Amino acid sequence: xxxxxxxxxxxxxxxxxxxxxxxxxxxxxxxxxxxxxxxxxxxxxxxxxxxxxxxxxxxxxxxxxxxxxxxxxxxxxxxxxxxxxxxxxxxxxxxxxxxxxxxxxxxxxxxxxxxxxxxxxxxxxxxxxxxxxxxxxxxxxxxxxxxxxxxxxxxxxxxxxxxxxxxxxxxxxxxxxxxxxxxxxxxxxxxxxxxxxxxxxxxxxxxxxxxxxxxxxxxxxxxxxxxxxxxxxxxxxxxxxxxxxxxx
Amino acid sequence: xxxxxxxxxxxxxxxxxxxxxxxxxxxxxxxxxxxxxxxxxxxxxxxxxxxxxxxxxxxxxxxxxxxxxxxxxxxxxxxxxxxxxxxxxxxxxxxxxxxxxxxxxxxxxxxxxxxxxxxxxxxxxxxxxxxxxxxxxxxxxxxxxxxxxxxxxxxxxxxxxxxxxxxxxxxxxxxxxxxxxxxxxxxxxxxxxxxxxxxxxxxxxxxxxxxxxxxxxxxxxxxxxxxxxxxxxxxxxxxxxxxxxxxxxxxxx
Numbered sequence: 001x002x003x004x005x006x007x008x009x010x011x012x013x014x015x016x017x018x019x020x021x022x023x024x025x026x027x028x029x030x031x032x033x034x035x036x037x038x039x040x041x042x043x044x045x046x047x048x049x050x051x052x053x054x055x056x057x058x059x060x061x062x063x064x065x066x067x068x069x070x071x072x073x074x075x076x077x078x079x080x081x082x083x084x085x086x087x088x089x090x091x092x093x094x095x096x097x098x099x100x101x102x103x104x105x106x107x108x109x110x111x112x113x114x115x116x117x118x119x120x121x122x123x124x125x126x127x128x129x130x131x132x133x134x135x136x137x138x139x140x141x142x143x144x145x146x147x148x149x150x151x152x153x154x155x156x157x158x159x160x161x162x163x164x165x166x167x168x169x170x171x172x173x174x175x176x177x178x179x180x181x182x183x184x185x186x187x188x189x190x191x192x193x194x195x196x197x198x199x200x201x202x203x204x205x206x207x208x209x210x211x212x213x214x215x216x217x218x219x220x221x222x223x224x225x226x227x228x229x230x231x232x233x234x235x236x237x238x239x240x241x242x243x244x245x246x247x248x
Numbered sequence: 249x250x251x252x253x254x255x256x257x258x259x260x261x262x263x264x265x266x267x268x269x270x271x272x273x274x275x276x277x278x279x280x281x282x283x284x285x286x287x288x289x290x291x292x293x294x295x296x297x298x299x300x301x302x303x304x305x306x307x308x309x310x311x312x313x314x315x316x317x318x319x320x321x322x323x324x325x326x327x328x329x330x331x332x333x334x335x336x337x338x339x340x341x342x343x344x345x346x347x348x349x350x351x352x353x354x355x356x357x358x359x360x361x362x363x364x365x366x367x368x369x370x371x372x373x374x375x376x377x378x379x380x381x382x383x384x385x386x387x388x389x390x391x392x393x394x395x396x397x398x399x400x401x402x403x404x405x406x407x408x409x410x411x412x413x414x415x416x417x418x419x420x421x422x423x424x425x426x427x428x429x430x431x432x433x434x435x436x437x438x439x440x441x442x443x444x445x446x447x448x449x450x451x452x453x454x455x456x457x458x459x460x461x462x463x464x465x466x467x468x469x470x471x472x473x474x475x476x477x478x479x480x481x482x483x484x485x486x487x488x489x490x491x492x493x494x495x496x497x498x499x500x501x
Contacts, residue, residue, distance in 0.1 A: 024487070048379040068383060075381040086372035099319070100373075103380035116289035120250065120282070128293050147335045192330035212265075 001026050002155050003047065008056035009167040009209075010042050018041035019209035023101075029181035031200035031217070033239060038206040041083050044159050047187065054150070057163050060162040061154055076105050079153030083160050085144040090131035093124055094131060100147040105142040113181075118159040119131040121176060132201065137164035144242040145173070156186045162195055197235045205242050212246035265451035312382040313390055320391045321370055322361040328398060329382055331357050335406035342410035350410050351470045355402030359432050361432035363444030365391040370441045388436075396428055419470035426479040427452045429486035436493045448454045 003025040010018040017040045032040050036055050045051045046058060061077055063070040087096060097115045106114050107225040114131040119128050122142040127135065132143065141164045148156060162170045170192075180186050189197065194204050197217050205220070213220060217235060224237035229244060231237035269394070297305065305314035321327070334357060338349040366388045368374045392476050400421060409419045430451045433443025459469035469475065 041310060045375075050378045072381050072383070075379060078379060080376065080379040082375045084374060084375070088372055095295055098295060099312075099315055100376065100380065102315050103377065103382045105310075105312060105381040108311050110292035112294040113286060116286045116293060119293075120286055120289065126287065128289070 002061055004057075004059040005084060005188070006059075007045075007058040008043070008046065009054045010039075014043075015210050018046070018053070021206075021209075021211055023204065023211060023214065025185055025187065025202070027181065027183070028186050028201040029177050029186045029188060029199050031195060031196035031203040032206065033191075033193065033203060034206035037192075039209040040206050041159055041160075042209075043092055044080075044157050044187065045082075045187050045208070047155075048078065048157050049075060050080070050082075073142050074155075076151065077154045078104075079147040079148035079151065079156040081144045081158045081161055081226040083163075085140060087132045087140065087143070089131065089239065092129050093132065093135075093146070094128045096143055097146045097150050099213070100110060101150045104151040106151050114150050114152070121149060122146045123172065136218055138166060138169060142169070145176075152183075152198045154184045156180060156184050157189075158186065159189045160191070161188060162190060162192055166227060170195065171198075193231075193235045194233065197233070205239065205246075207243055207246050208224070208245075213242045273372065301367075303331070308390065310382060312380070313386060314423060315378075316382065316387045317390050317394055320363040320365055320370075320394065322395050323391075323398060327361070327364075328402075329400065331333075331361065332402055335402055339410040342412060348407075348410065348412045348416045348467060348470070350407045351412070351416050351420040352452075352456060354399065354407070354420055355427040356449055358396060358399035358403070358424050359427040359452065360445045361395040362428040363390055363431040363435040363441045363448060365432075367435055367441060368439045387491075388494060392428075396425075400424065413471075415471045416467060419467075422476050422479045423452070423455070423470055426483045429483035433486035433489040433493075436490050439467045440498030466474040 001022045003023070005021055005023045008021045009016065021039075032043070034040050042051070046053050047060065049060075049065060052065075058065050060074045063074050065074065068095065076212065079134050088090045088099075089206055091099070094115055096194055098111060101114055101118075101204060103110045116128075120127060122145050124139065124142055124146065127139060132140065135143065141161065145158070145161055159222065162173060162175040165173060177186060177188065181199075188195065188200065192240070200217060202221055203213075203215065203217050204211050213223070220238040220240065220242065223245075224231070224234065224241040227237070227241045227244075229241035230241050263297045297311075297314070301314050302319050305311045308314055308317070314373045314403070317323075333355060335350060341347070341349045351448050364370055366374075366384075371377065374384075377387065402415070403424070407420070431444040431448030433444075434447030435441050438444070456466060456469050459472070460466050462468070464473070
């Protein structure tokens with residue numbers, strides 16, 4: 001298993017963002033669903049080694065995250081797209097992706113090719129030398145995805161990756177996700193249930209810091225059967241049914 | 249290719265590459281054009297590192313750290329020029345009045361530069377950088393040392409040129425260390441560069457005014473040898489705070 005989490009918690013002052021999550025995740029695309037404030041971003045930030053847990057254990061790619069040496073090994077094989085991507089307005093697309101390739105310690109001689117591959121994979125070849133301040137929100141999101149995949153990560157964490165993408169770009173992005181999921185563990189946090197249905201092999205639903213459902217998209221859909229759960233699509237009704245049950 | 253005119257063919261979907269089949273035309277079966285193009289793009293788009301970045305890469309043994317160093321906000325040309333201008337003004341004022349303004353200004357300028365070297369709100373990609381193999385603590389250390397060195401060099405040049413006594417020329421370096429440490433500790437603790445600048449300036453101002461009140465002259469804070477140990481002890485305490493605050497195991501969010 002590439003991700004092993006045991007009794008993971010995270011507190012911010014008096015707020016319990018993540019409340020005892022235990023999960024194991026292998027290769028494939030894993031969807032993390034849940035309402036605002038459910039704890040998805042905090043969970044991803046812990047998996048991305050951005051913040052440490054308050055308690056519990058995280059084991060990524062066969063390494064515990066206790067010491068810096070272990071974290072460094074994991075980070076070289078990790079891709080992370082934060083919910084709010086900070087960027088340097090004066091950097092070009094290539095400069096930005098290259099910067100993070102270097103910080104991920106991609107061997108220097110491999111960096112230009114890795115950058116070109118990542119930029120092409122997100123369809124920004126014609127904007128490679130454009131300054132980031134000139135790009136649209138959707139393009140910036142794709143730049144963020146490019147930096148996340150530039151090191152061919154074995155564990156890829158994407159927080160709301162389709163935010164700002166138009167429908168056509170989302171369809172293309174799902175294909176990219178499926179491709180990445182063939183070799184790596186891809187964890188996608190999203191509000192968009194249709195993204196999960198189209199791209200994910202496994203899905204978990206978080207509410208109030210806890211995992212209230214873990215299974216396949218079909219199993220989530222099946223949870224709506226025999227209920228009057230709200231939703232325009234079967235998966236949405238399953239989502240609503242599980243949330244209603246968890247809160248009852 | 250743009251987002252609007254892209255589509256994914258079956259084979260390309262497997263490869264996960266955005267392409268526009270209409271623009272590609274017939275593809276020879278024995279040539280992988282996508283691979284060829286990536287090879288070309290890698291050469292065409294390749295960025296040439298500047299001489300400073302190359303030197304830093306050799307010294308630090310890490311191209312990533314060198315790149316992080318040359319993106320330091322308080323080491324951009326505009327910032328360094330502004331620092332030089334202020335110090336030059338201090339030098340001229342010193343030459344005209346005999347009061348060692350450079351010695352008072354240099355620690356404050358260095359403190360501001362250190363506070364603006366790295367951190368949330370200053371480095372736009374700070375959150376992302378915290379998930380990188382090159383640790384953010386190492387980036388902080390390298391940037392801090394570089395900003396300190398640049399400010400010390402500029403300050404020394406201005407101080408020497410202002411023709412003050414030798415004790416004053418070098419006397420402000422130790423207080424500058426303490427002011428920088430205070431600014432960095434405050435900025436790290438509060439996660440705000442502005443708080444760091446305010447703390448550094450306030451601390452230095454209080455020190456200078458206290459020296460004037462006790463000894464009757466402003467220069468006491470930079471010439472009094474008995475203050476060296478307290479300055480250094482204070483700097484070490486502040487460095488300890490920074491070290492503790494940036495520990496990944498404790499977390500900072």
